[in-house]
Amino acid sequence: MKAAAPLPLKELNQKLLISRWLTLGSYFALLAILLAGIVIYPLPEGARLWIILPVLWLPLLVFLPGILKRNPRTHAWLCFVCLVYFMQGVTTFIVPGKAGIGALQALITVVLFSAAMMYGRWRGMELRGAWTN
Numbered sequence: 001m002k003a004a005a006p007l008p009l010k011e012l013n014q015k016l017l018i019s020r021w022l023t024l025g026s027y028f029a030l031l032a033i034l035l036a037g038i039v040i041y042p043l044p045e046g047a048r049l050w051i052i053l054p055v056l057w058l059p060l061l062v063f064l065p066g067i068l069k070r071n072p073r074t075h076a077w078l079c080f081v082c083l084v085y086f087m088q089g090v091t092t093f094i095v096p097g098k099a100g101i102g103a104l105q106a107l108i109t110v111v112l113f114s115a116a117m118m119y120g121r122w123r124g125m126e127l128r129g130a131w132t133n
Contacts, residue, residue: 016126023112030105031057033104033105033108060081
C-alpha cells in the first residue's frame with residue numbers, strides 16, 4: 001500500500017479535530033438512537049430492557065476506552081463493528097412504522113464509519129510524524 005503524502009501540520013490538526021468531534025458525536029448518537037428504539041417502540045412480551053440494552057450497547061462500549069485514548073487502531077476496528085449497526089438500521093428501515101428510526105440509525109452509522117476511518121488514518125499519520133511544517 002502506498003503511504004499517504006505528508007500534510008501540513010495545521011491542516012492535519014484541523015482534520016483531526018473535525019473527525020474527532022464527528023466520531024464522538026456520532027458514537028454517542030448511535031448509543032442514544034439504540035436506546036430510543038427500545039424506549040419508543042414496545043418490546044416483545046417477555047423481553048427485558050436490562051438484557052436487550054447491554055446486547056445492543058456492549059459491542060460499542062468495548063471501544064470506548066480506545067476512542068477516549070485516541071488510539072487509531074481502535075477507530076479502525078470500530079469501523080468494522082459499525083457495519084453491523086448499519087445493517088440493523090437498514091433492516092429496521094423497511095419495517096412498517098419504524099422507517100424514521102431505521103434511516104436515522106443508518107445515517108448516524110455512516111457518519112461514524114467515515115469519521116472514525118478518517119480519524120484513524122490521520123491520527124496514524126500524526127503518530128508516524130508524516131506531516132510537514
